[in-house]
Amino acid sequence: MKYIKFNNFTKEKKLWVNRIIYWYDKNKRNLMWRKPENQNFYSVWISEIMLQQTNVQTVEKYFLAFKKKWPTFDSFLNANLNDILKIWQGLGYYQRAKNIYKTLQILKKKKIKVTYNELIKLPGIGDYSAAAISAILEDQNHAVVDGNIKRILSRVFNIDSQSKKFTTQVYKKAKELTPNSGNGDYCQALMDIGATICKPKQVNCNICPLKKFCDFFITKKKILRKKLVAKKKKVGVTFVYEFENEIYVEKSEEAFLHGLMKFQTSDFLEYRSNYEYTKKKKLLDMKNNFVSKNSNLGFVEHHFTNFHLVLFIKKIEIYKKFYDPKGLWIFKKDFFNYPFSNLMIKVFKKI
DNA sequence: AAGCCGGGGAT
DNA sequence: ATCCCAGGCTT
Structure with a gap:
C-alpha cells in the first residue's frame, strides 16, 4: 500500500476530506443531538456544553432529561438556575450550568448570530465550542480541535504530544485541512473516528479510513x-x-461546587503529613450550640479534577434550630429535590 | 503557552 | 487506582 503524502496539497486535502465525509456517511454514531429536529442552536448549544470534558455516553441521559424538561428554546427562556442545576446534578463541572444560565439571560436581551465570532463571546463557549457550533449549524469553517482531533492529527502527522509546540502545530494542521464547506460533518466525523477507531489506548487501524495518510x-x-x-x-x-x-x-456561593447545595463544609487543607489530619480532627471535636449529640461518621472520598479529597463527616444533632441567611433547613426526605453533587450525595448516604 | 479548574464514568 | 473525556478560563 502506498502512503499518501501531502505533496500536491490541494489534491491530497480533497482526498483527505472526501474519505472522511464518506466514512461519516456510512459509519456515524447515532446520537440524539444529531437528529434533524435537533439541528437548531438551542439543542446543539446545550449538547456541546454538556459534552465538554464529558463522555458521549454520560451526556445522552442528561441531554434527554434536559430536552424533556425544556423541549424548545422558548420553553427554556424562563428557566431558573436552580432548575438547571437540578438537571445538571451528577454531570460535574457545575460552572457549565451557571454559564448556560448566564448565556440565557444574554440571549433574552439580544439576538445573536450563530457565528464563531459571536459565540465565543458567550460565557462557557470557548474556541472548540464556537468552532463546532458554527460549523454544524452555519457551515462555518473555523478549525475544530478537541481531544479526539488532537490525538488523530498527532498520530497521522507525527506531531510529538510532549513537545511545547504541540498545540500550535496541531492547530496549524487542523486549519490547513479544514474544508471550506461541510465542516460540520467533517469535524464530527473526526471525533467519531477518534472515539471509535483511533482511541487513546487502543487503535483499530485496519478499519481506519485515514490509514493511508x-x-x-x-x-x-x-x-x-x-x-x-x-x-x-x-x-x-x-x-x-x-x-x-x-x-x-x-x-455554595464560592468556587466549590458552583451553585449547588452542600452541607456546611470547612475549607480543604492540602495533605502533606498527619499534621493536617490532626488539625481537621480537632474541628471534629468542636463545640457547638444547642447540641444534644455529636457523632463522627468517618469520611468519604472523592476525586476532583486536580485533587483527591478525604472529607470527614460530623453529624450534629441539635435540640433547637438555628437560622443563618446562608442556609436553610430541609426535610431529609426532600434531599433529592435539591441539586447536590455526588460528593454530597455520598455524605448523605452515610448519615 | 501553561496551569488550573474543586467531576465523573469506565476499567 | 488509573485514565481521559466533543474544554474554558486565567495568568
Missing part, C-alpha cells in the same frame, strides 16, 4: 504511556446539622 500506521508505531502526575490529596470536614427529620444545607 497515517504516519502512526505506516511506521507501525506503538502507543506510548503518558507520564502520570500524582494527584494532590486534601482533607476537609463537613458538618451535618440535624433537627428531628430536618437537615441544614447551604448553597
Whole structure:
C-alpha cells in the first residue's frame, strides 16, 4: 500500500476530506443531538456544553432529561438556575450550568448570530465550542480541535504530544485541512473516528479510513504511556446539622461546587503529613450550640479534577434550630429535590 | 503557552 | 487506582 503524502496539497486535502465525509456517511454514531429536529442552536448549544470534558455516553441521559424538561428554546427562556442545576446534578463541572444560565439571560436581551465570532463571546463557549457550533449549524469553517482531533492529527502527522509546540502545530494542521464547506460533518466525523477507531489506548487501524495518510500506521508505531502526575490529596470536614427529620444545607456561593447545595463544609487543607489530619480532627471535636449529640461518621472520598479529597463527616444533632441567611433547613426526605453533587450525595448516604 | 479548574464514568 | 473525556478560563 502506498502512503499518501501531502505533496500536491490541494489534491491530497480533497482526498483527505472526501474519505472522511464518506466514512461519516456510512459509519456515524447515532446520537440524539444529531437528529434533524435537533439541528437548531438551542439543542446543539446545550449538547456541546454538556459534552465538554464529558463522555458521549454520560451526556445522552442528561441531554434527554434536559430536552424533556425544556423541549424548545422558548420553553427554556424562563428557566431558573436552580432548575438547571437540578438537571445538571451528577454531570460535574457545575460552572457549565451557571454559564448556560448566564448565556440565557444574554440571549433574552439580544439576538445573536450563530457565528464563531459571536459565540465565543458567550460565557462557557470557548474556541472548540464556537468552532463546532458554527460549523454544524452555519457551515462555518473555523478549525475544530478537541481531544479526539488532537490525538488523530498527532498520530497521522507525527506531531510529538510532549513537545511545547504541540498545540500550535496541531492547530496549524487542523486549519490547513479544514474544508471550506461541510465542516460540520467533517469535524464530527473526526471525533467519531477518534472515539471509535483511533482511541487513546487502543487503535483499530485496519478499519481506519485515514490509514493511508497515517504516519502512526505506516511506521507501525506503538502507543506510548503518558507520564502520570500524582494527584494532590486534601482533607476537609463537613458538618451535618440535624433537627428531628430536618437537615441544614447551604448553597455554595464560592468556587466549590458552583451553585449547588452542600452541607456546611470547612475549607480543604492540602495533605502533606498527619499534621493536617490532626488539625481537621480537632474541628471534629468542636463545640457547638444547642447540641444534644455529636457523632463522627468517618469520611468519604472523592476525586476532583486536580485533587483527591478525604472529607470527614460530623453529624450534629441539635435540640433547637438555628437560622443563618446562608442556609436553610430541609426535610431529609426532600434531599433529592435539591441539586447536590455526588460528593454530597455520598455524605448523605452515610448519615 | 501553561496551569488550573474543586467531576465523573469506565476499567 | 488509573485514565481521559466533543474544554474554558486565567495568568
